[in-house]
Amino acid sequence: MAVARKSKFIDPFERREIRRLVAEFGSPLLIIDCERIRHQYRQLRRALPNVDLHYALKPLPHPAVVSTILEEDGYLDLATTGEVELVARMGVDGARCIHTHPIKRDIDIRSAVRRGVRVFVADNPDELRKFVPYVDQVEVLLRVSYRSPGAVSDLSRKFGCDPEQLLSLARRAKDLGIVVRGLSFHVGSQAPDPGKHVEAIESCRVLLAAVAREKLGPCDTLDIGGGFPIDYSQRAPQIGYFCKPIRAALARLPKRIRVIAEPGRYIAGPSAIGVASVMGRARREGRWWYYLDDGLYGSFSGQLFDHAHYPLESFRERGKREPSVLAGPTCDSIDVIAENLMLPQLDSGDLIIGRAMGAYTWASASEFNFFPRATVVSVNQRPGDRGSVLAVDR
Numbered sequence: 001m002a003v004a005r006k007s008k009f010i011d012p013f014e015r016r017e018i019r020r021l022v023a024e025f026g027s028p029l030l031i032i033d034c035e036r037i038r039h040q041y042r043q044l045r046r047a048l049p050n051v052d053l054h055y056a057l058k059p060l061p062h063p064a065v066v067s068t069i070l071e072e073d074g075y076l077d078l079a080t081t082g083e084v085e086l087v088a089r090m091g092v093d094g095a096r097c098i099h100t101h102p103i104k105r106d107i108d109i110r111s112a113v114r115r116g117v118r119v120f121v122a123d124n125p126d127e128l129r130k131f132v133p134y135v136d137q138v139e140v141l142l143r144v145s146y147r148s149p150g151a152v153s154d155l156s157r158k159f160g161c162d163p164e165q166l167l168s169l170a171r172r173a174k175d176l177g178i179v180v181r182g183l184s185f186h187v188g189s190q191a192p193d194p195g196k197h198v199e200a201i202e203s204c205r206v207l208l209a210a211v212a213r214e215k216l217g218p219c220d221t222l223d224i225g226g227g228f229p230i231d232y233s234q235r236a237p238q239i240g241y242f243c244k245p246i247r248a249a250l251a252r253l254p255k256r257i258r259v260i261a262e263p264g265r266y267i268a269g270p271s272a273i274g275v276a277s278v279m280g281r282a283r284r285e286g287r288w289w290y291y292l293d294d295g296l297y298g299s300f301s302g303q304l305f306d307h308a309h310y311p312l313e314s315f316r317e318r319g320k321r322e323p324s325v326l327a328g329p330t331c332d333s334i335d336v337i338a339e340n341l342m343l344p345q346l347d348s349g350d351l352i353i354g355r356a357m358g359a360y361t362w363a364s365a366s367e368f369n370f371f372p373r374a375t376v377v378s379v380n381q382r383p384g385d386r387g388s389v390l391a392v393d394r
Ligand SMILES: Cc1ncc(COP(=O)(O)O)c(C=O)c1O
Pocket: 056, 058, 059, 077, 079, 100, 101, 155, 186, 188, 189, 190, 225, 226, 227, 228, 262, 263, 264, 265, 266
């Protein structure tokens, strides 16, 4: 991905810089480039003008990403008490955050309210009842389900009420004295095309009008969720093109409706790379097996949980290429990153990088077998800090 760089920034995804960072911080690494975070955020802002972007922390809950988004005047989307506490430790004003997990414990609501979060999501009557002790301090977005079998993860399978149930849910909220601030949906992550977003916006336009007609609450916000796709081994539509029909659908909403979104992957995904090194190798059944210090139980966990295929590169380029296997470090046989990758002969210490590894990778990594998660290095954190490494988490 081309990022317009002013001279004050280094490109930490260039080989020379990657080598420098590995020499300094060891391997495996997850290198976050805050300049790319900025670039992704601005691209989406341009593609969706007039939509307030709440960065969803879950794909990469890292303070460097959070502070970069806030410096851009962005907002945050929190889903767990852990995320609430992370941003509270950073001194973030809860009013810049929404809490969008549709199913919560009382303690989750209480701790978020204590930190100043006001807007929550609910999708069923049981969940609405949990807000009764907090009616003066909270407002809800009612989440509607629009199934999306084409998305890589169909989030409307697990959450959201049917559109037909929405009015009775809004009536229930009113009976309980809970302010309905608006509606929300998430059509699923890494959406293949904008069709589901458009369908959901059109449906919500009708529902918003029905709620207004019955005077069931201010209902002046529509949260269009995330789902904005990025390039992996397969290319995704360019974001301006992807959002064009979404912009057209949003333009048909009444002017009084504030539109927000909860992008995670689009901002975090392309903004980090994974760097692993070869720990050892063995020739098995006519192929080289290279064992890396990161694998499916670590940053490559996204291959399992998120069904992502990260573009992989070897630093060693010279030599005859032959089908090879890249395996993770653990003793489990499932821990294989790629088979039949055409690679020159590698040796211990050789570096492999995975591109587009910012989203749902390190966040879902474990320390199985006591292999530590990758060290996170964030670079170019504040405009003007020339290539400074501002955060290193071991
Ligand atoms: C409620 C909610 N909001 C936002 C997101 C981020 O979605 P994406 O990464 O597709 O932008 C998710 C992803 O699971 C989610 O569950």
